[in-house]
Amino acid sequence: MAVIEIKQVAKNFGAFTALHSVDLTIADQEFMVLLGASGCGKTTLLRIIAGLETPTAGEVWIGGRRVDHLPPRERGIAMVFQNYAVFPHLTVFENIAFGLRMKKMDQAEVTRRVTRTAELMHIEQLLKRYSGELSGGQRQRVAVARALAMEPDVILMDEPLSNLDALLRLEMRAELKGVLAESNTTTIYVTHDQVEAMSLADRISVMNGGRIVQAANPVEVYRNPAARFVGSFIGNPPMNFLTATPVGPGKWQVAGQTYDGPHAQAAEFAVRPEDLHPADHGLPAEVRVVEPLGPHTLVTTTVAGQPFRAVLESTLMPRPGDVIHLAPVPDRIRWFDPATQTALC
Amino acid sequence: MPRLLPYLLLLPATAFLCLFFLYPFVQVAHDSVMRGGVYTLENFTRMAGHWKFSTAFWNTMLLAAVVVPVQLAMALTMASIVTKLQRGRSSILYIFAIPLGISDLAAGLIWLSVFEQSGFLNSLLVGLGVVDRPILLLGYQNTWVIFIAIALAEVWRATAIMMVILVAGMGLIPKEYGEAADVFGASRWQKFRRVTLPMLKPSLQTALILRVILAFEVFAVVVALGGTQLPVLMSETYHWQFAMQERGVAAAYAMVILAVSVAFTILILRLLHVPKGARV
Amino acid sequence: MSEPSVRRAGNRVFIAGVALLILWVLLPIWLLFVNALSAPAEVTGFPKRFIPSFDLASLSFFFGFSGVIDALWNSVKVAALTMILSIGVGAPAGYALSRFDFPGKETFRFLVVMTRAFPLPLLALPLAVMFIRTGLDDTIIGLALVHTTLALPFAVLITYSLFSGIPLELEEAAWTLGCNRVQAFTKVILPLAAPGIAASAVFAFVISWNEVFAAAVLTVENRTLTAFLLQSLDVSPLPLKFAGGAALVLPALFFIFAVRKYLFAMWGIANR
Missing domain, CATH: 3.40.50.300 (P-loop containing nucleotide triphosphate hydrolases)
Incomplete structure (x- = not known):
């Protein structure tokens, strides 16, 4: 004791x-x-x-x-x-x-x-x-x-x-x-x-x-x-990171989509692969590799030229070359300061 | 305290080596250039001027040149055999290693029993009818027989040490390399030549250095078999130290033995150099 | 020839080669013992028989010869002292090398390895003078000190490899379980290293037992067996020489047998 x-x-x-x-x-x-x-x-x-x-x-x-x-x-x-x-x-x-x-x-x-x-x-x-x-x-x-x-x-x-x-x-x-x-x-x-x-x-x-x-x-x-390190080290597959550009106070554009984010000079957008689901509007992702894992399917894509992974329901089977739209669960989006690599907001 | 502990543990050994290794060597070097209280090269000129010096020097060199290659070949053969054996490995290894524990004096006496006039070689030769009566083999008339007897005794005695080093070295080479060579179609000889030998270089290096230095120190075998009929460097050193009571000249001899030993050590290190990244 | 018969022929050559090499090693020893175990008249007689007559006259002549028993006893004392000194001084150094990283470690290793590139028996020459000055001349201790110099590098390197073979974790575990450094060493490291240390002690014994040059240079009255045999070579009769040779060889056979498992641990490290 x-x-x-x-x-x-x-x-x-x-x-x-x-x-x-x-x-x-x-x-x-x-x-x-x-x-x-x-x-x-x-x-x-x-x-x-x-x-x-x-x-x-x-x-x-x-x-x-x-x-x-x-x-x-x-x-x-x-x-x-x-x-x-x-x-x-x-x-x-x-x-x-x-x-x-x-x-x-x-x-x-x-x-x-x-x-x-x-x-x-x-x-x-x-x-x-x-x-x-x-x-x-x-x-x-x-x-x-x-x-x-x-x-x-x-x-x-x-x-x-x-x-x-x-x-x-x-x-x-x-x-x-x-x-x-x-x-x-x-x-x-x-x-x-x-x-x-x-x-x-x-x-x-x-x-x-x-x-x-x-x-x-x-x-x-x-x-x-x-x-950022913790997100990329923990979770399998690890967290996805995308560059974001500020388009207004607390507004950030990521791969053509606009999301609410922190009030900061610069920020990086992050979301876990399992917090994504296919939607009509979302991040445009070009499918590279599809790996069915049983309970779900791991899809490796590129979003705006950056690697991006999603864990989807196993009923969904996109094919390599397809472009799908992936929407993040809003309250699961995280933001990191690119300079200090620490979490924002 | 923990910082000092390793030094404390090393202290006795270091002190010992300084007192009984470094100091005597400085002393012997000093003695070799000191005569009658003045620094001089006279010890060396006296040594070189004596008629036995060049005989002793070339006998020693020739003996090493004959003995070491034969031993290397035999040790490699024995080591390969031992490595390959599945049954009886440890008993055969023990038998091969026996001479390792036998002193050079005893080895000289062992081969004396073969070569002396009433010895086993003569018994065999007479028994086979090659000669009518025993001949004097180890006489001054045929020093080459003495030379052969000494060479045989040296090969017999000191091959074991090389073999053991080489067996240990072969044990360090992972089997996969040999199997890989098999897969790529190497014959047994090619495998030995291109896989085993190159990987054995560090062991070969050690074995050769040890063996060559011991060869320059050959002494008791020579005295046991040839008496004073075949002078070598070490026996001359002993002779000058005792019979002539000339410590300076004995020290000069010691410096010669030291010089050839160091020279050959460096030569072997150079010839069998293994770059750091290429070791097993 | 078909494949299997080629292999069978190859096997036969292999077995013949092994047999030949065994004969090469054992036959000369056998011949020495034939002489030692025959009567003096047979030893000097001709032709020789290749089987001994088991007459102990040569041996009793040898052991009865003046100075032999003393020489034998001196050999044992010097060798035992060498054994104790070289392990006592060498093992702590081997332990330090295996367990610590410290400035000067490489220098020490170099010093030890360097001894191998030198003809060590020559040390006896200057030491003879030094011993006279310090009163160590012609003593058991003086000779044992020189023999320890011969055996010490081996003792250091062998114990170094022995201790390196025992995981540091075991020692650390002992520390966390309530041991201080000394207790951890005696309760964990020593029991594990003991057989190897014993083997290297035997090895030190053999080095001393067999050494001729330094023994002959440094002893006059208190000669060891090797020094005794060497110095009486030109005057002693054949039976004495061969019985003496056998007396030198016999313990060596047992020694090598006792340490056979460790021969590689001892010489394998030479590669590092």
């Missing part, structure tokens, strides 16, 4: 700046996901919180205690690693018991905790095995059990599902969510997988170029991206 505060944390590796003065507060028992492409600084931030990396500047507070000068073992955290880091020379039991033994806990309590977490992760039948005898999914369970057995204030997870195959990942995702919700710990979870982020998070921090671009709940991040 702990609030985590990150105050102006920065990290340089030589000339490369991995983090630019990051501020973030994570509430007690919150499930926070750090989401971004590789190299965005999310893992560095997690490792700084864990104490595996020393920040160049800034402070890290866990549970009201400043910890950035403390070694990992004194921070009250537990961590699940990308490659699981299950000790190969110890049995599953001893792996889970490792941290408890370091705390000099008595044997009865160790056994009790190991058994309980093993049951929780459904690995009670594997306790005598070595890591070499386990599948990837089983190792993953051991790694999580080992972290949970510590009953830590904070659990840190570094891409824990990325080495599992797709089906197993789906299963583990649901299970993790359940287990962690019951454990009452604060969780920080690093991933590059937006679906994973959406499904697990109470709040998502989208990171790019060593900065947190937006920290908000999944729906907010999806619906109201705070920056």
Whole structure:
């Protein structure tokens, strides 16, 4: 049970700046996901919180205690690693018991905790095995059990599902969510997988170029991206962007159509592919590729020479070369400042 | 503290190498140009002026020139065999690697048992009726037999080290390359010549450098088989140090061995240079 | 010839080649042991039999010869000391190289790799003088120090590759689970690296056990077995030489067998 505060944390590796003065507060028992492409600084931030990396500047507070000068073992955290880091020379039991033994806990309590977490992760039948005898999914369970057995204030997870195959990942995702919700710990979870982020998070921090671009709940991040990057990173297919020219105060012309928009010098028009529907009047789109996906059809077009995608009902089957008119749902249109790349209005 | 930790861990090894590697080399270089308290090249002129010097130098060079190519060919053969084997791989590898653990002195003694006058080679020759009675093989009359015996002992002893390096190197080459060559219709020989060998360059480099330097250091094998009848650089160094008590000249010899070693290391590095981007 | 028969012929050539190479390696060792396990009269006699008579007179002559037991014991002591020194000094360096990035790392690696381009036994020449000055001349420790110089580069590079093979994540996991650096090393890294470290220790032992030149230069009274055999080569009878040779070879056979799994870990790194 702990609030985590990150105050102006920065990290340089030589000339490369991995983090630019990051501020973030994570509430007690919150499930926070750090989401971004590789190299965005999310893992560095997690490792700084864990104490595996020393920040160049800034402070890290866990549970009201400043910890950035403390070694990992004194921070009250537990961590699940990308490659699981299950000790190969110890049995599953001893792996889970490792941290408890370091705390000099008595044997009865160790056994009790190991058994309980093993049951929780459904690995009670594997306790005598070595890591070499386990599948990837089983190792993953051991790694999580080992972290949970510590009953830590904070659990840190570094891409824990990325080495599992797709089906197993789906299963583990649901299970993790359940287990962690019951454990009452604060969780920080690093991933590059937006679906994973959406499904697990109470709040998502989208990171790019060593900065947190937006920290908000999944729906907010999806619906109201705070920056052009968030819109283009989240959503599959991502948000569409079109250039707009001002035609009056708060009036913008986009591909021959006029829309209400912000009072600004310049703006870019944006809309998600699923917020479009065919209409008599709308953005004129020349169809390039049509991909039927079952529940709906993905249509790739060009609008005024710019790439533009739409997710349409599967009953609609335009052909390449057709020109169709696509109307955006009015309250789903978003506007971005081309200079700062941030959301307008 | 964490910033200092690596240096702390390196300190003993660095101190050790400075004290027992760098310092002695400076010292030996210094000794080689110092005689009677003055700097002079007299040690070198005395060394070069002695009749045994050029014999010792050319014996050493010739021995390396004969032994190293043979070893390279054998080591490549052995490594290919080991890489190809499916059954018995580890036992055959162990057998091939045995000489790696045998000292050059022991290797010299082993081959002495073959070549001495009452030895196994004579026993075989007499038994087959090639000669009527045992002949003196390792005598001063035919130093070329001594040379052959030394060469055989060296090939026998030190091929293993090259083989092990090459097997390790072959293990690093992903199988796909060979399979790709198969698909494009390469024969076995073409595959070896055009895929394996070029990719093996870094290992070949290491193996050759190690082996060539060891070849210039050849000593105990020579003494065990030839006594003083076939002088080489290292045995002369030993001789000047002990029998003649001339440390300066011994140091000059050491500088010669050092010079050829460094020269050949650079040569091999140049000849088998692999650009950074072209490594496996 | 049809395809399969060509392949069968090729196979036969291959097997014959393998057999020949095995014979090439093993036969000379066999001959040495034939001599060592025959009576002195047989060793100097003619013609030779290719099977030993299992007469232990040569061996007992060898072990009874004045100075042999001492030399053997000296060899063991020097080699054991070399083993301890080279791992004790080399393993921390190997660990530092595998786990840290720091200025000067490449310089150190260069220093270590450079030792390979030098004929190291020559070090014994100047060190002989230095040892006389410091009282280390003709001592077990003095020789062990020189042998450690021979073994140290290997110890550093081998342990470097061993530690590099153990994921940093395991160590980090130990830190997050309550270990300090030392505990993480002893509880996680050491158990995983132990067999490899043992192998490189054995390797250091072999390097010292087999070394001739420096041993002969640096020891007079406290000679090792190799130095003893070398210096008595021109005076000792054949049975003594061959029994001595066998005494040198036999432990080596076991050593190589003990480290056979690690031979590649040891030499494969030479490629980096």
